[in-house]
Amino acid sequence: MWHDALHELPPALRHLLARQAEAAPVAEGSAAWPRRSFLKMAVASGFALGAYPLLAQTSSEAAPLKPTQQPSAFVRIDSDGTVTVTVNRLEFGQGVHTALPMILAEELDADWSRVRSQLGSNDPAYADPLWGMHLTGGSTSIKHSFMQYRELGARARAMLVAAAAARWRLDPAGLRTQAGFVIAADGRRLSYGELAQEAMAQPVPPQVRLKDPAQFRLIGRPTTRLDARAKSSGQQVFGIDVRLPGQWTALIARPPVFGAKLRTVDDAAARAVKGVKAVLCVPLDRGAEGVAVIADGYWPAKQGREALKLTWDTEAVEKVDSQRLLAQYRELATQPGARHFDADMTPLASAPHVLEAEFVFPYLAHAPMEPLNCTVALTSAGATLWVGTQMPGLDGAAAARVLGLKPEQVEVRVQQAGGGFGRRAVASSDYVVEACAVARAARQAGLEGPVRTVWSREDDIRGGYYRPMHVHRARIGFDDRGRVLAWDHVIVGQSITAGTIFEQGMIKNGVDQTAVEGMREPYPLPMRLTVHHPKVNVPVLWWRSVGSTHTAFVMETLIDEIARTTGQDPVAYRMAMFGDRHPRHRAALQLAVDRSGYGRRALPAGRAWGVAVHESFDSVVAYVVEASVKDGQPVLHKVTAGVHCNLVINPRTVEAQVQGAALMGLGLCLPGAAITLKDGQVEQSNFGDYRVARITEMPEIEVHTVPSMEPPTGMGEPGLPPLAPAFANALARLTGKPMRRMPFDLG
Structure with a gap:
């Protein structure tokens, strides 16, 4: 029965269905949750639009299939039933080595215990299906390949069914699949391993019927990563x-x-x-x-x-000096640059409150564990x-x-x-x-x-590419209610994309879009934003969460400061500014607040709450943190995360990504987390003088996701940006001093 099937669904899906049931109860005496009623309620709520990619029952391909759509490039089934899925991305800790095979195996109806994965190559089949180039970045792996891997699995399944139908001389429509077998109505069954060779000779169907999400058995379930054993035992080959x-x-x-x-x-x-x-x-x-x-x-x-x-x-060659460069940036920050946002700044002159702030962010090394x-x-x-x-x-x-x-x-x-x-x-x-x-x-x-x-560790830290150094200067006028009347803002920092193949698409009106992502939104602010991109002899590159590494900190600490200045609760202030325009931000923040006990639970003496919420790469992460100051040093005790990344493929991956991103975000705040130059040379060389957060500094962390059936968005990067501002906001409440520099300076 449909009702019984609900108990086999992942918890997130059950939660959504239960919530729909409360809004539209089934009439007495009728069968609980008939399929037709479920679909009616789903469509009415926006939960399942027939044309929406996630719930589309038939792929929309009419043109000849591209290499990225051919099952033969992605699925190999051995005679013993082992299914090997080729992953079209780099696996470097973000979990796609498991999540993408889960998506394909879901539609394939594979036996997950027999699924393996391997990485691809520069073959055209493994290009990003939306961008047309080989790329792992921008937290797009699941977002861009969700439908691709569903269709690959469905096509491979259809070919297996066709092979079984040909062998049995039966109508394929009368066959079903389950856990690696094709099964006939009379109970006969053939394993995928027995059918693999014949299936590969079948024509690839240009259109396939996809599963109803209510039938998902893998997607949404907490699943141990396929590479977990090898990595935890030191056997993984890098x-x-x-x-x-x-x-x-x-x-x-x-x-x-x-x-x-x-x-x-x-x-x-x-x-x-x-x-x-x-x-x-x-x-x-x-x-x-x-x-x-x-x-x-x-x-x-x-x-x-x-x-x-x-x-x-x-x-x-230019010999860069960090102190001289900072002075140059500060001077540039007093002058308007290339314009990104434009608003009337006249209200600044008569605003009841004017907040002026300068922020300094250093160069950062990527410093991966494997050079x-x-x-x-x-x-x-x-x-x-x-x-x-x-x-x-x-x-x-x-x-x-x-x-x-x-x-x-x-x-x-x-x-x-x-x-x-x-x-x-x-x-x-x-x-x-x-x-x-x-x-x-x-x-x-x-x-x-x-x-x-x-490359040695020293080679990497001294001679690599870096997250650009930035200076922000803000001048904000607001009234006694916290209503922002005018926000004048200047950003100074090198362009990441200038001189690269990405310049044409990423630099608009002289502004590198990676430098300003995260500014203003989601708040309805009258902002004038201008940008300077000086040329400096330091190679720069995107760094986990790119522009949001600095823009989120600036936006979320300034919003918090306005709330404190006007005597408002920072959560209530943000919620009021969201209005009804940003339901995902509201849901993520409310989830973090509810699960943390914010506003209801008394903190131990010497601790304070800190809050921040930020969207990057189409996912929203909100943090509620507990922090203190011990012996003049900031201490982060607990982090509660509310995450809205739409449909969660593997909850364990989302949890791990948020944990790792939070720890990396914490590292930005600690003394020594900076790359500096003198006479053109990088002064740091290894982890002894370039600070990264260590496991002993890891706070208690809880990760909660907002249930959703919208197509999945990325999670490799969004967990990083809001951690530092949430921590800074807690410290500002403790010390009365807003954090304006990274890493933090409590002196």
């Missing part, structure tokens, strides 16, 4: 672990200042190190030069590099790369240019990566290009075999 016959390892001596060139090279001592096979000059990113030491292992390559005696020509690496094997036919990359198509094309090959002669085998946070998605393909340059130089020097180029 890009840095690639070992091939005859492989060499290379380390590169890089210039101390970005873009510098070699003046003199004395490599005699390096060549004398046991295990060193070659010392070669190579071109590097941004016009720089370096020296590659190639050896039979990492340790001799490192020893050889340390033995080099190099002098550098830095005369032609950058790329292994290159050259053959007479082309090249193969083993690399953890977010953009295998772009990197493959860059490799082809360096190696003098056609793009189709380069195969990129995507490897699992130990973090990245944006560092493995570089428009210049810097670390891939350098690895190819080293492999080419090694071949020209007579050295055969694959070459693995590895």
Whole structure:
């Protein structure tokens, strides 16, 4: 019965159905929750629009199928019934290695205990189906591939059914599937493993019928990740672990200042190190030069590099100094720049309250646990790369240019990566290009075999790309009720996309859209926002949650300060500003408030509440935190998260992403979480002087999601932006001092 089936649904779906039942009770004596009644109520509430992508029962493809729609590229079924799903993204901790197979397996009706996953390549089949390029970024993996993987699973299922129907000489419409079997009405069954070979010979159906979400058995259920055992036991192979016959390892001596060139090279001592096979000059990113030491292992390559005696020509490149740069940024912040928002600022002159604030955000390193690496094997036919990359198509094309090959002669085998946070998605393909340059130089020097180029932690922190340094300046006029009359705002910071393939689409009217995302919304503010993008000799790149790393902090701390100044509760103030225009923000914040006990539970002496809510990458995360100050240092005790990311594929993944993002967000607040430069050189080199949050600093954290049946949105990044402002708002209530700098300064 339909009513009985409800008990098998994931809790989030049951909650929604129960809520609908309360609004429209079933008449006495009638069958509980008849299917027709469910659909009527679902449609009436916006829960299931027939044309909406999530609940569409038939795919809408009419044109010939694209490579991204072919099951043969994504599904392999072995004779024993094992189903291997190819993932079209990089897995670097965000959980797509499990979530995407869950989506496909749902429509395939696979036995989940027999499902495995593997990563793809730069083959056109594994491009983002909406963007048409290979990309893992912007928290789009599930958002863009949800329907793709549903349809792939449904097509593969239809082909299995067709194969069984042909063998039994039955009408496919009379067959059903369940847990890896095709079953006839008379009870006969064939396993997917028995049918796999015949199924692959069936024509691929251009249109398929998708499941009603009420039939979901995998989507929405807390599911252990497929890579959990390997990672927790130390058996997972990452890009840095690639070992091939005859492989060499290379380390590169890089210039101390970005873009510098070699003046003199004395490599005699390096060549004398046991295990060193070659010392070669190579071109590097941004016009720089370096020296590659190639050896039979990492340790001799490192020893050889340390033995080099190099002098550098830095005369032609800018030598950035953080203190001088801050002074320049502050001066720019007093002047209007390129205009993004425009509003009348006349009310500022007569506003009852005027708040002026300056915010300073430092450069940040990505600092993934697995440093950058790329292994290159050259053959007479082309090249193969083993690399953890977010953009295998772009990197493959860059490799082809360096190696003098056609793009189709380069195969990129995507490897699992130990973090990245944006560092493995570089428009210049810097670390891939350098690895190819080293492999080419090694071949020209007579050295055969694959070459693995590895970055040390110091290489990564001193010579990589960074989250840009920013200065914000705000001048806000508001009345006694907290109504904002005028908000004048200036942002100063380098453009991430200028000079890249993304510039044309991302820079509008002189403003890099990544720098202003998160400004103003969701609040109905009369804002004038202008932006300066100075050119600085520091390479910059997106960093987890991109512009929201600084805009969320500015917006949420200033909103909180206006509420405090006018004697209003910060939650009530935000809710009033949301009105009825932002139901997802309201739902996420209310969920965090309800689950935290905010306003109902007394906190221990010396603690205060902090609140923030922010939308990024189409998902909303609200935090209610408890914080204190101990021995002059900020302490975060507890975090309660309310998350609205629409339909949750795997609740465990969402929970893990919010936990990790919150800890990373906490790290931004702690002393030492900054990259600084002096005389053009980065002053930090490793975790001893570049602070990241550690497990001992992890607060108690609870993650709650708002039930939804809307198509899923991203969760790799949205959990980070609101953590720091929520923490800062709690500290401001404790100390009476608003936080204006990152990392926090309580002095």
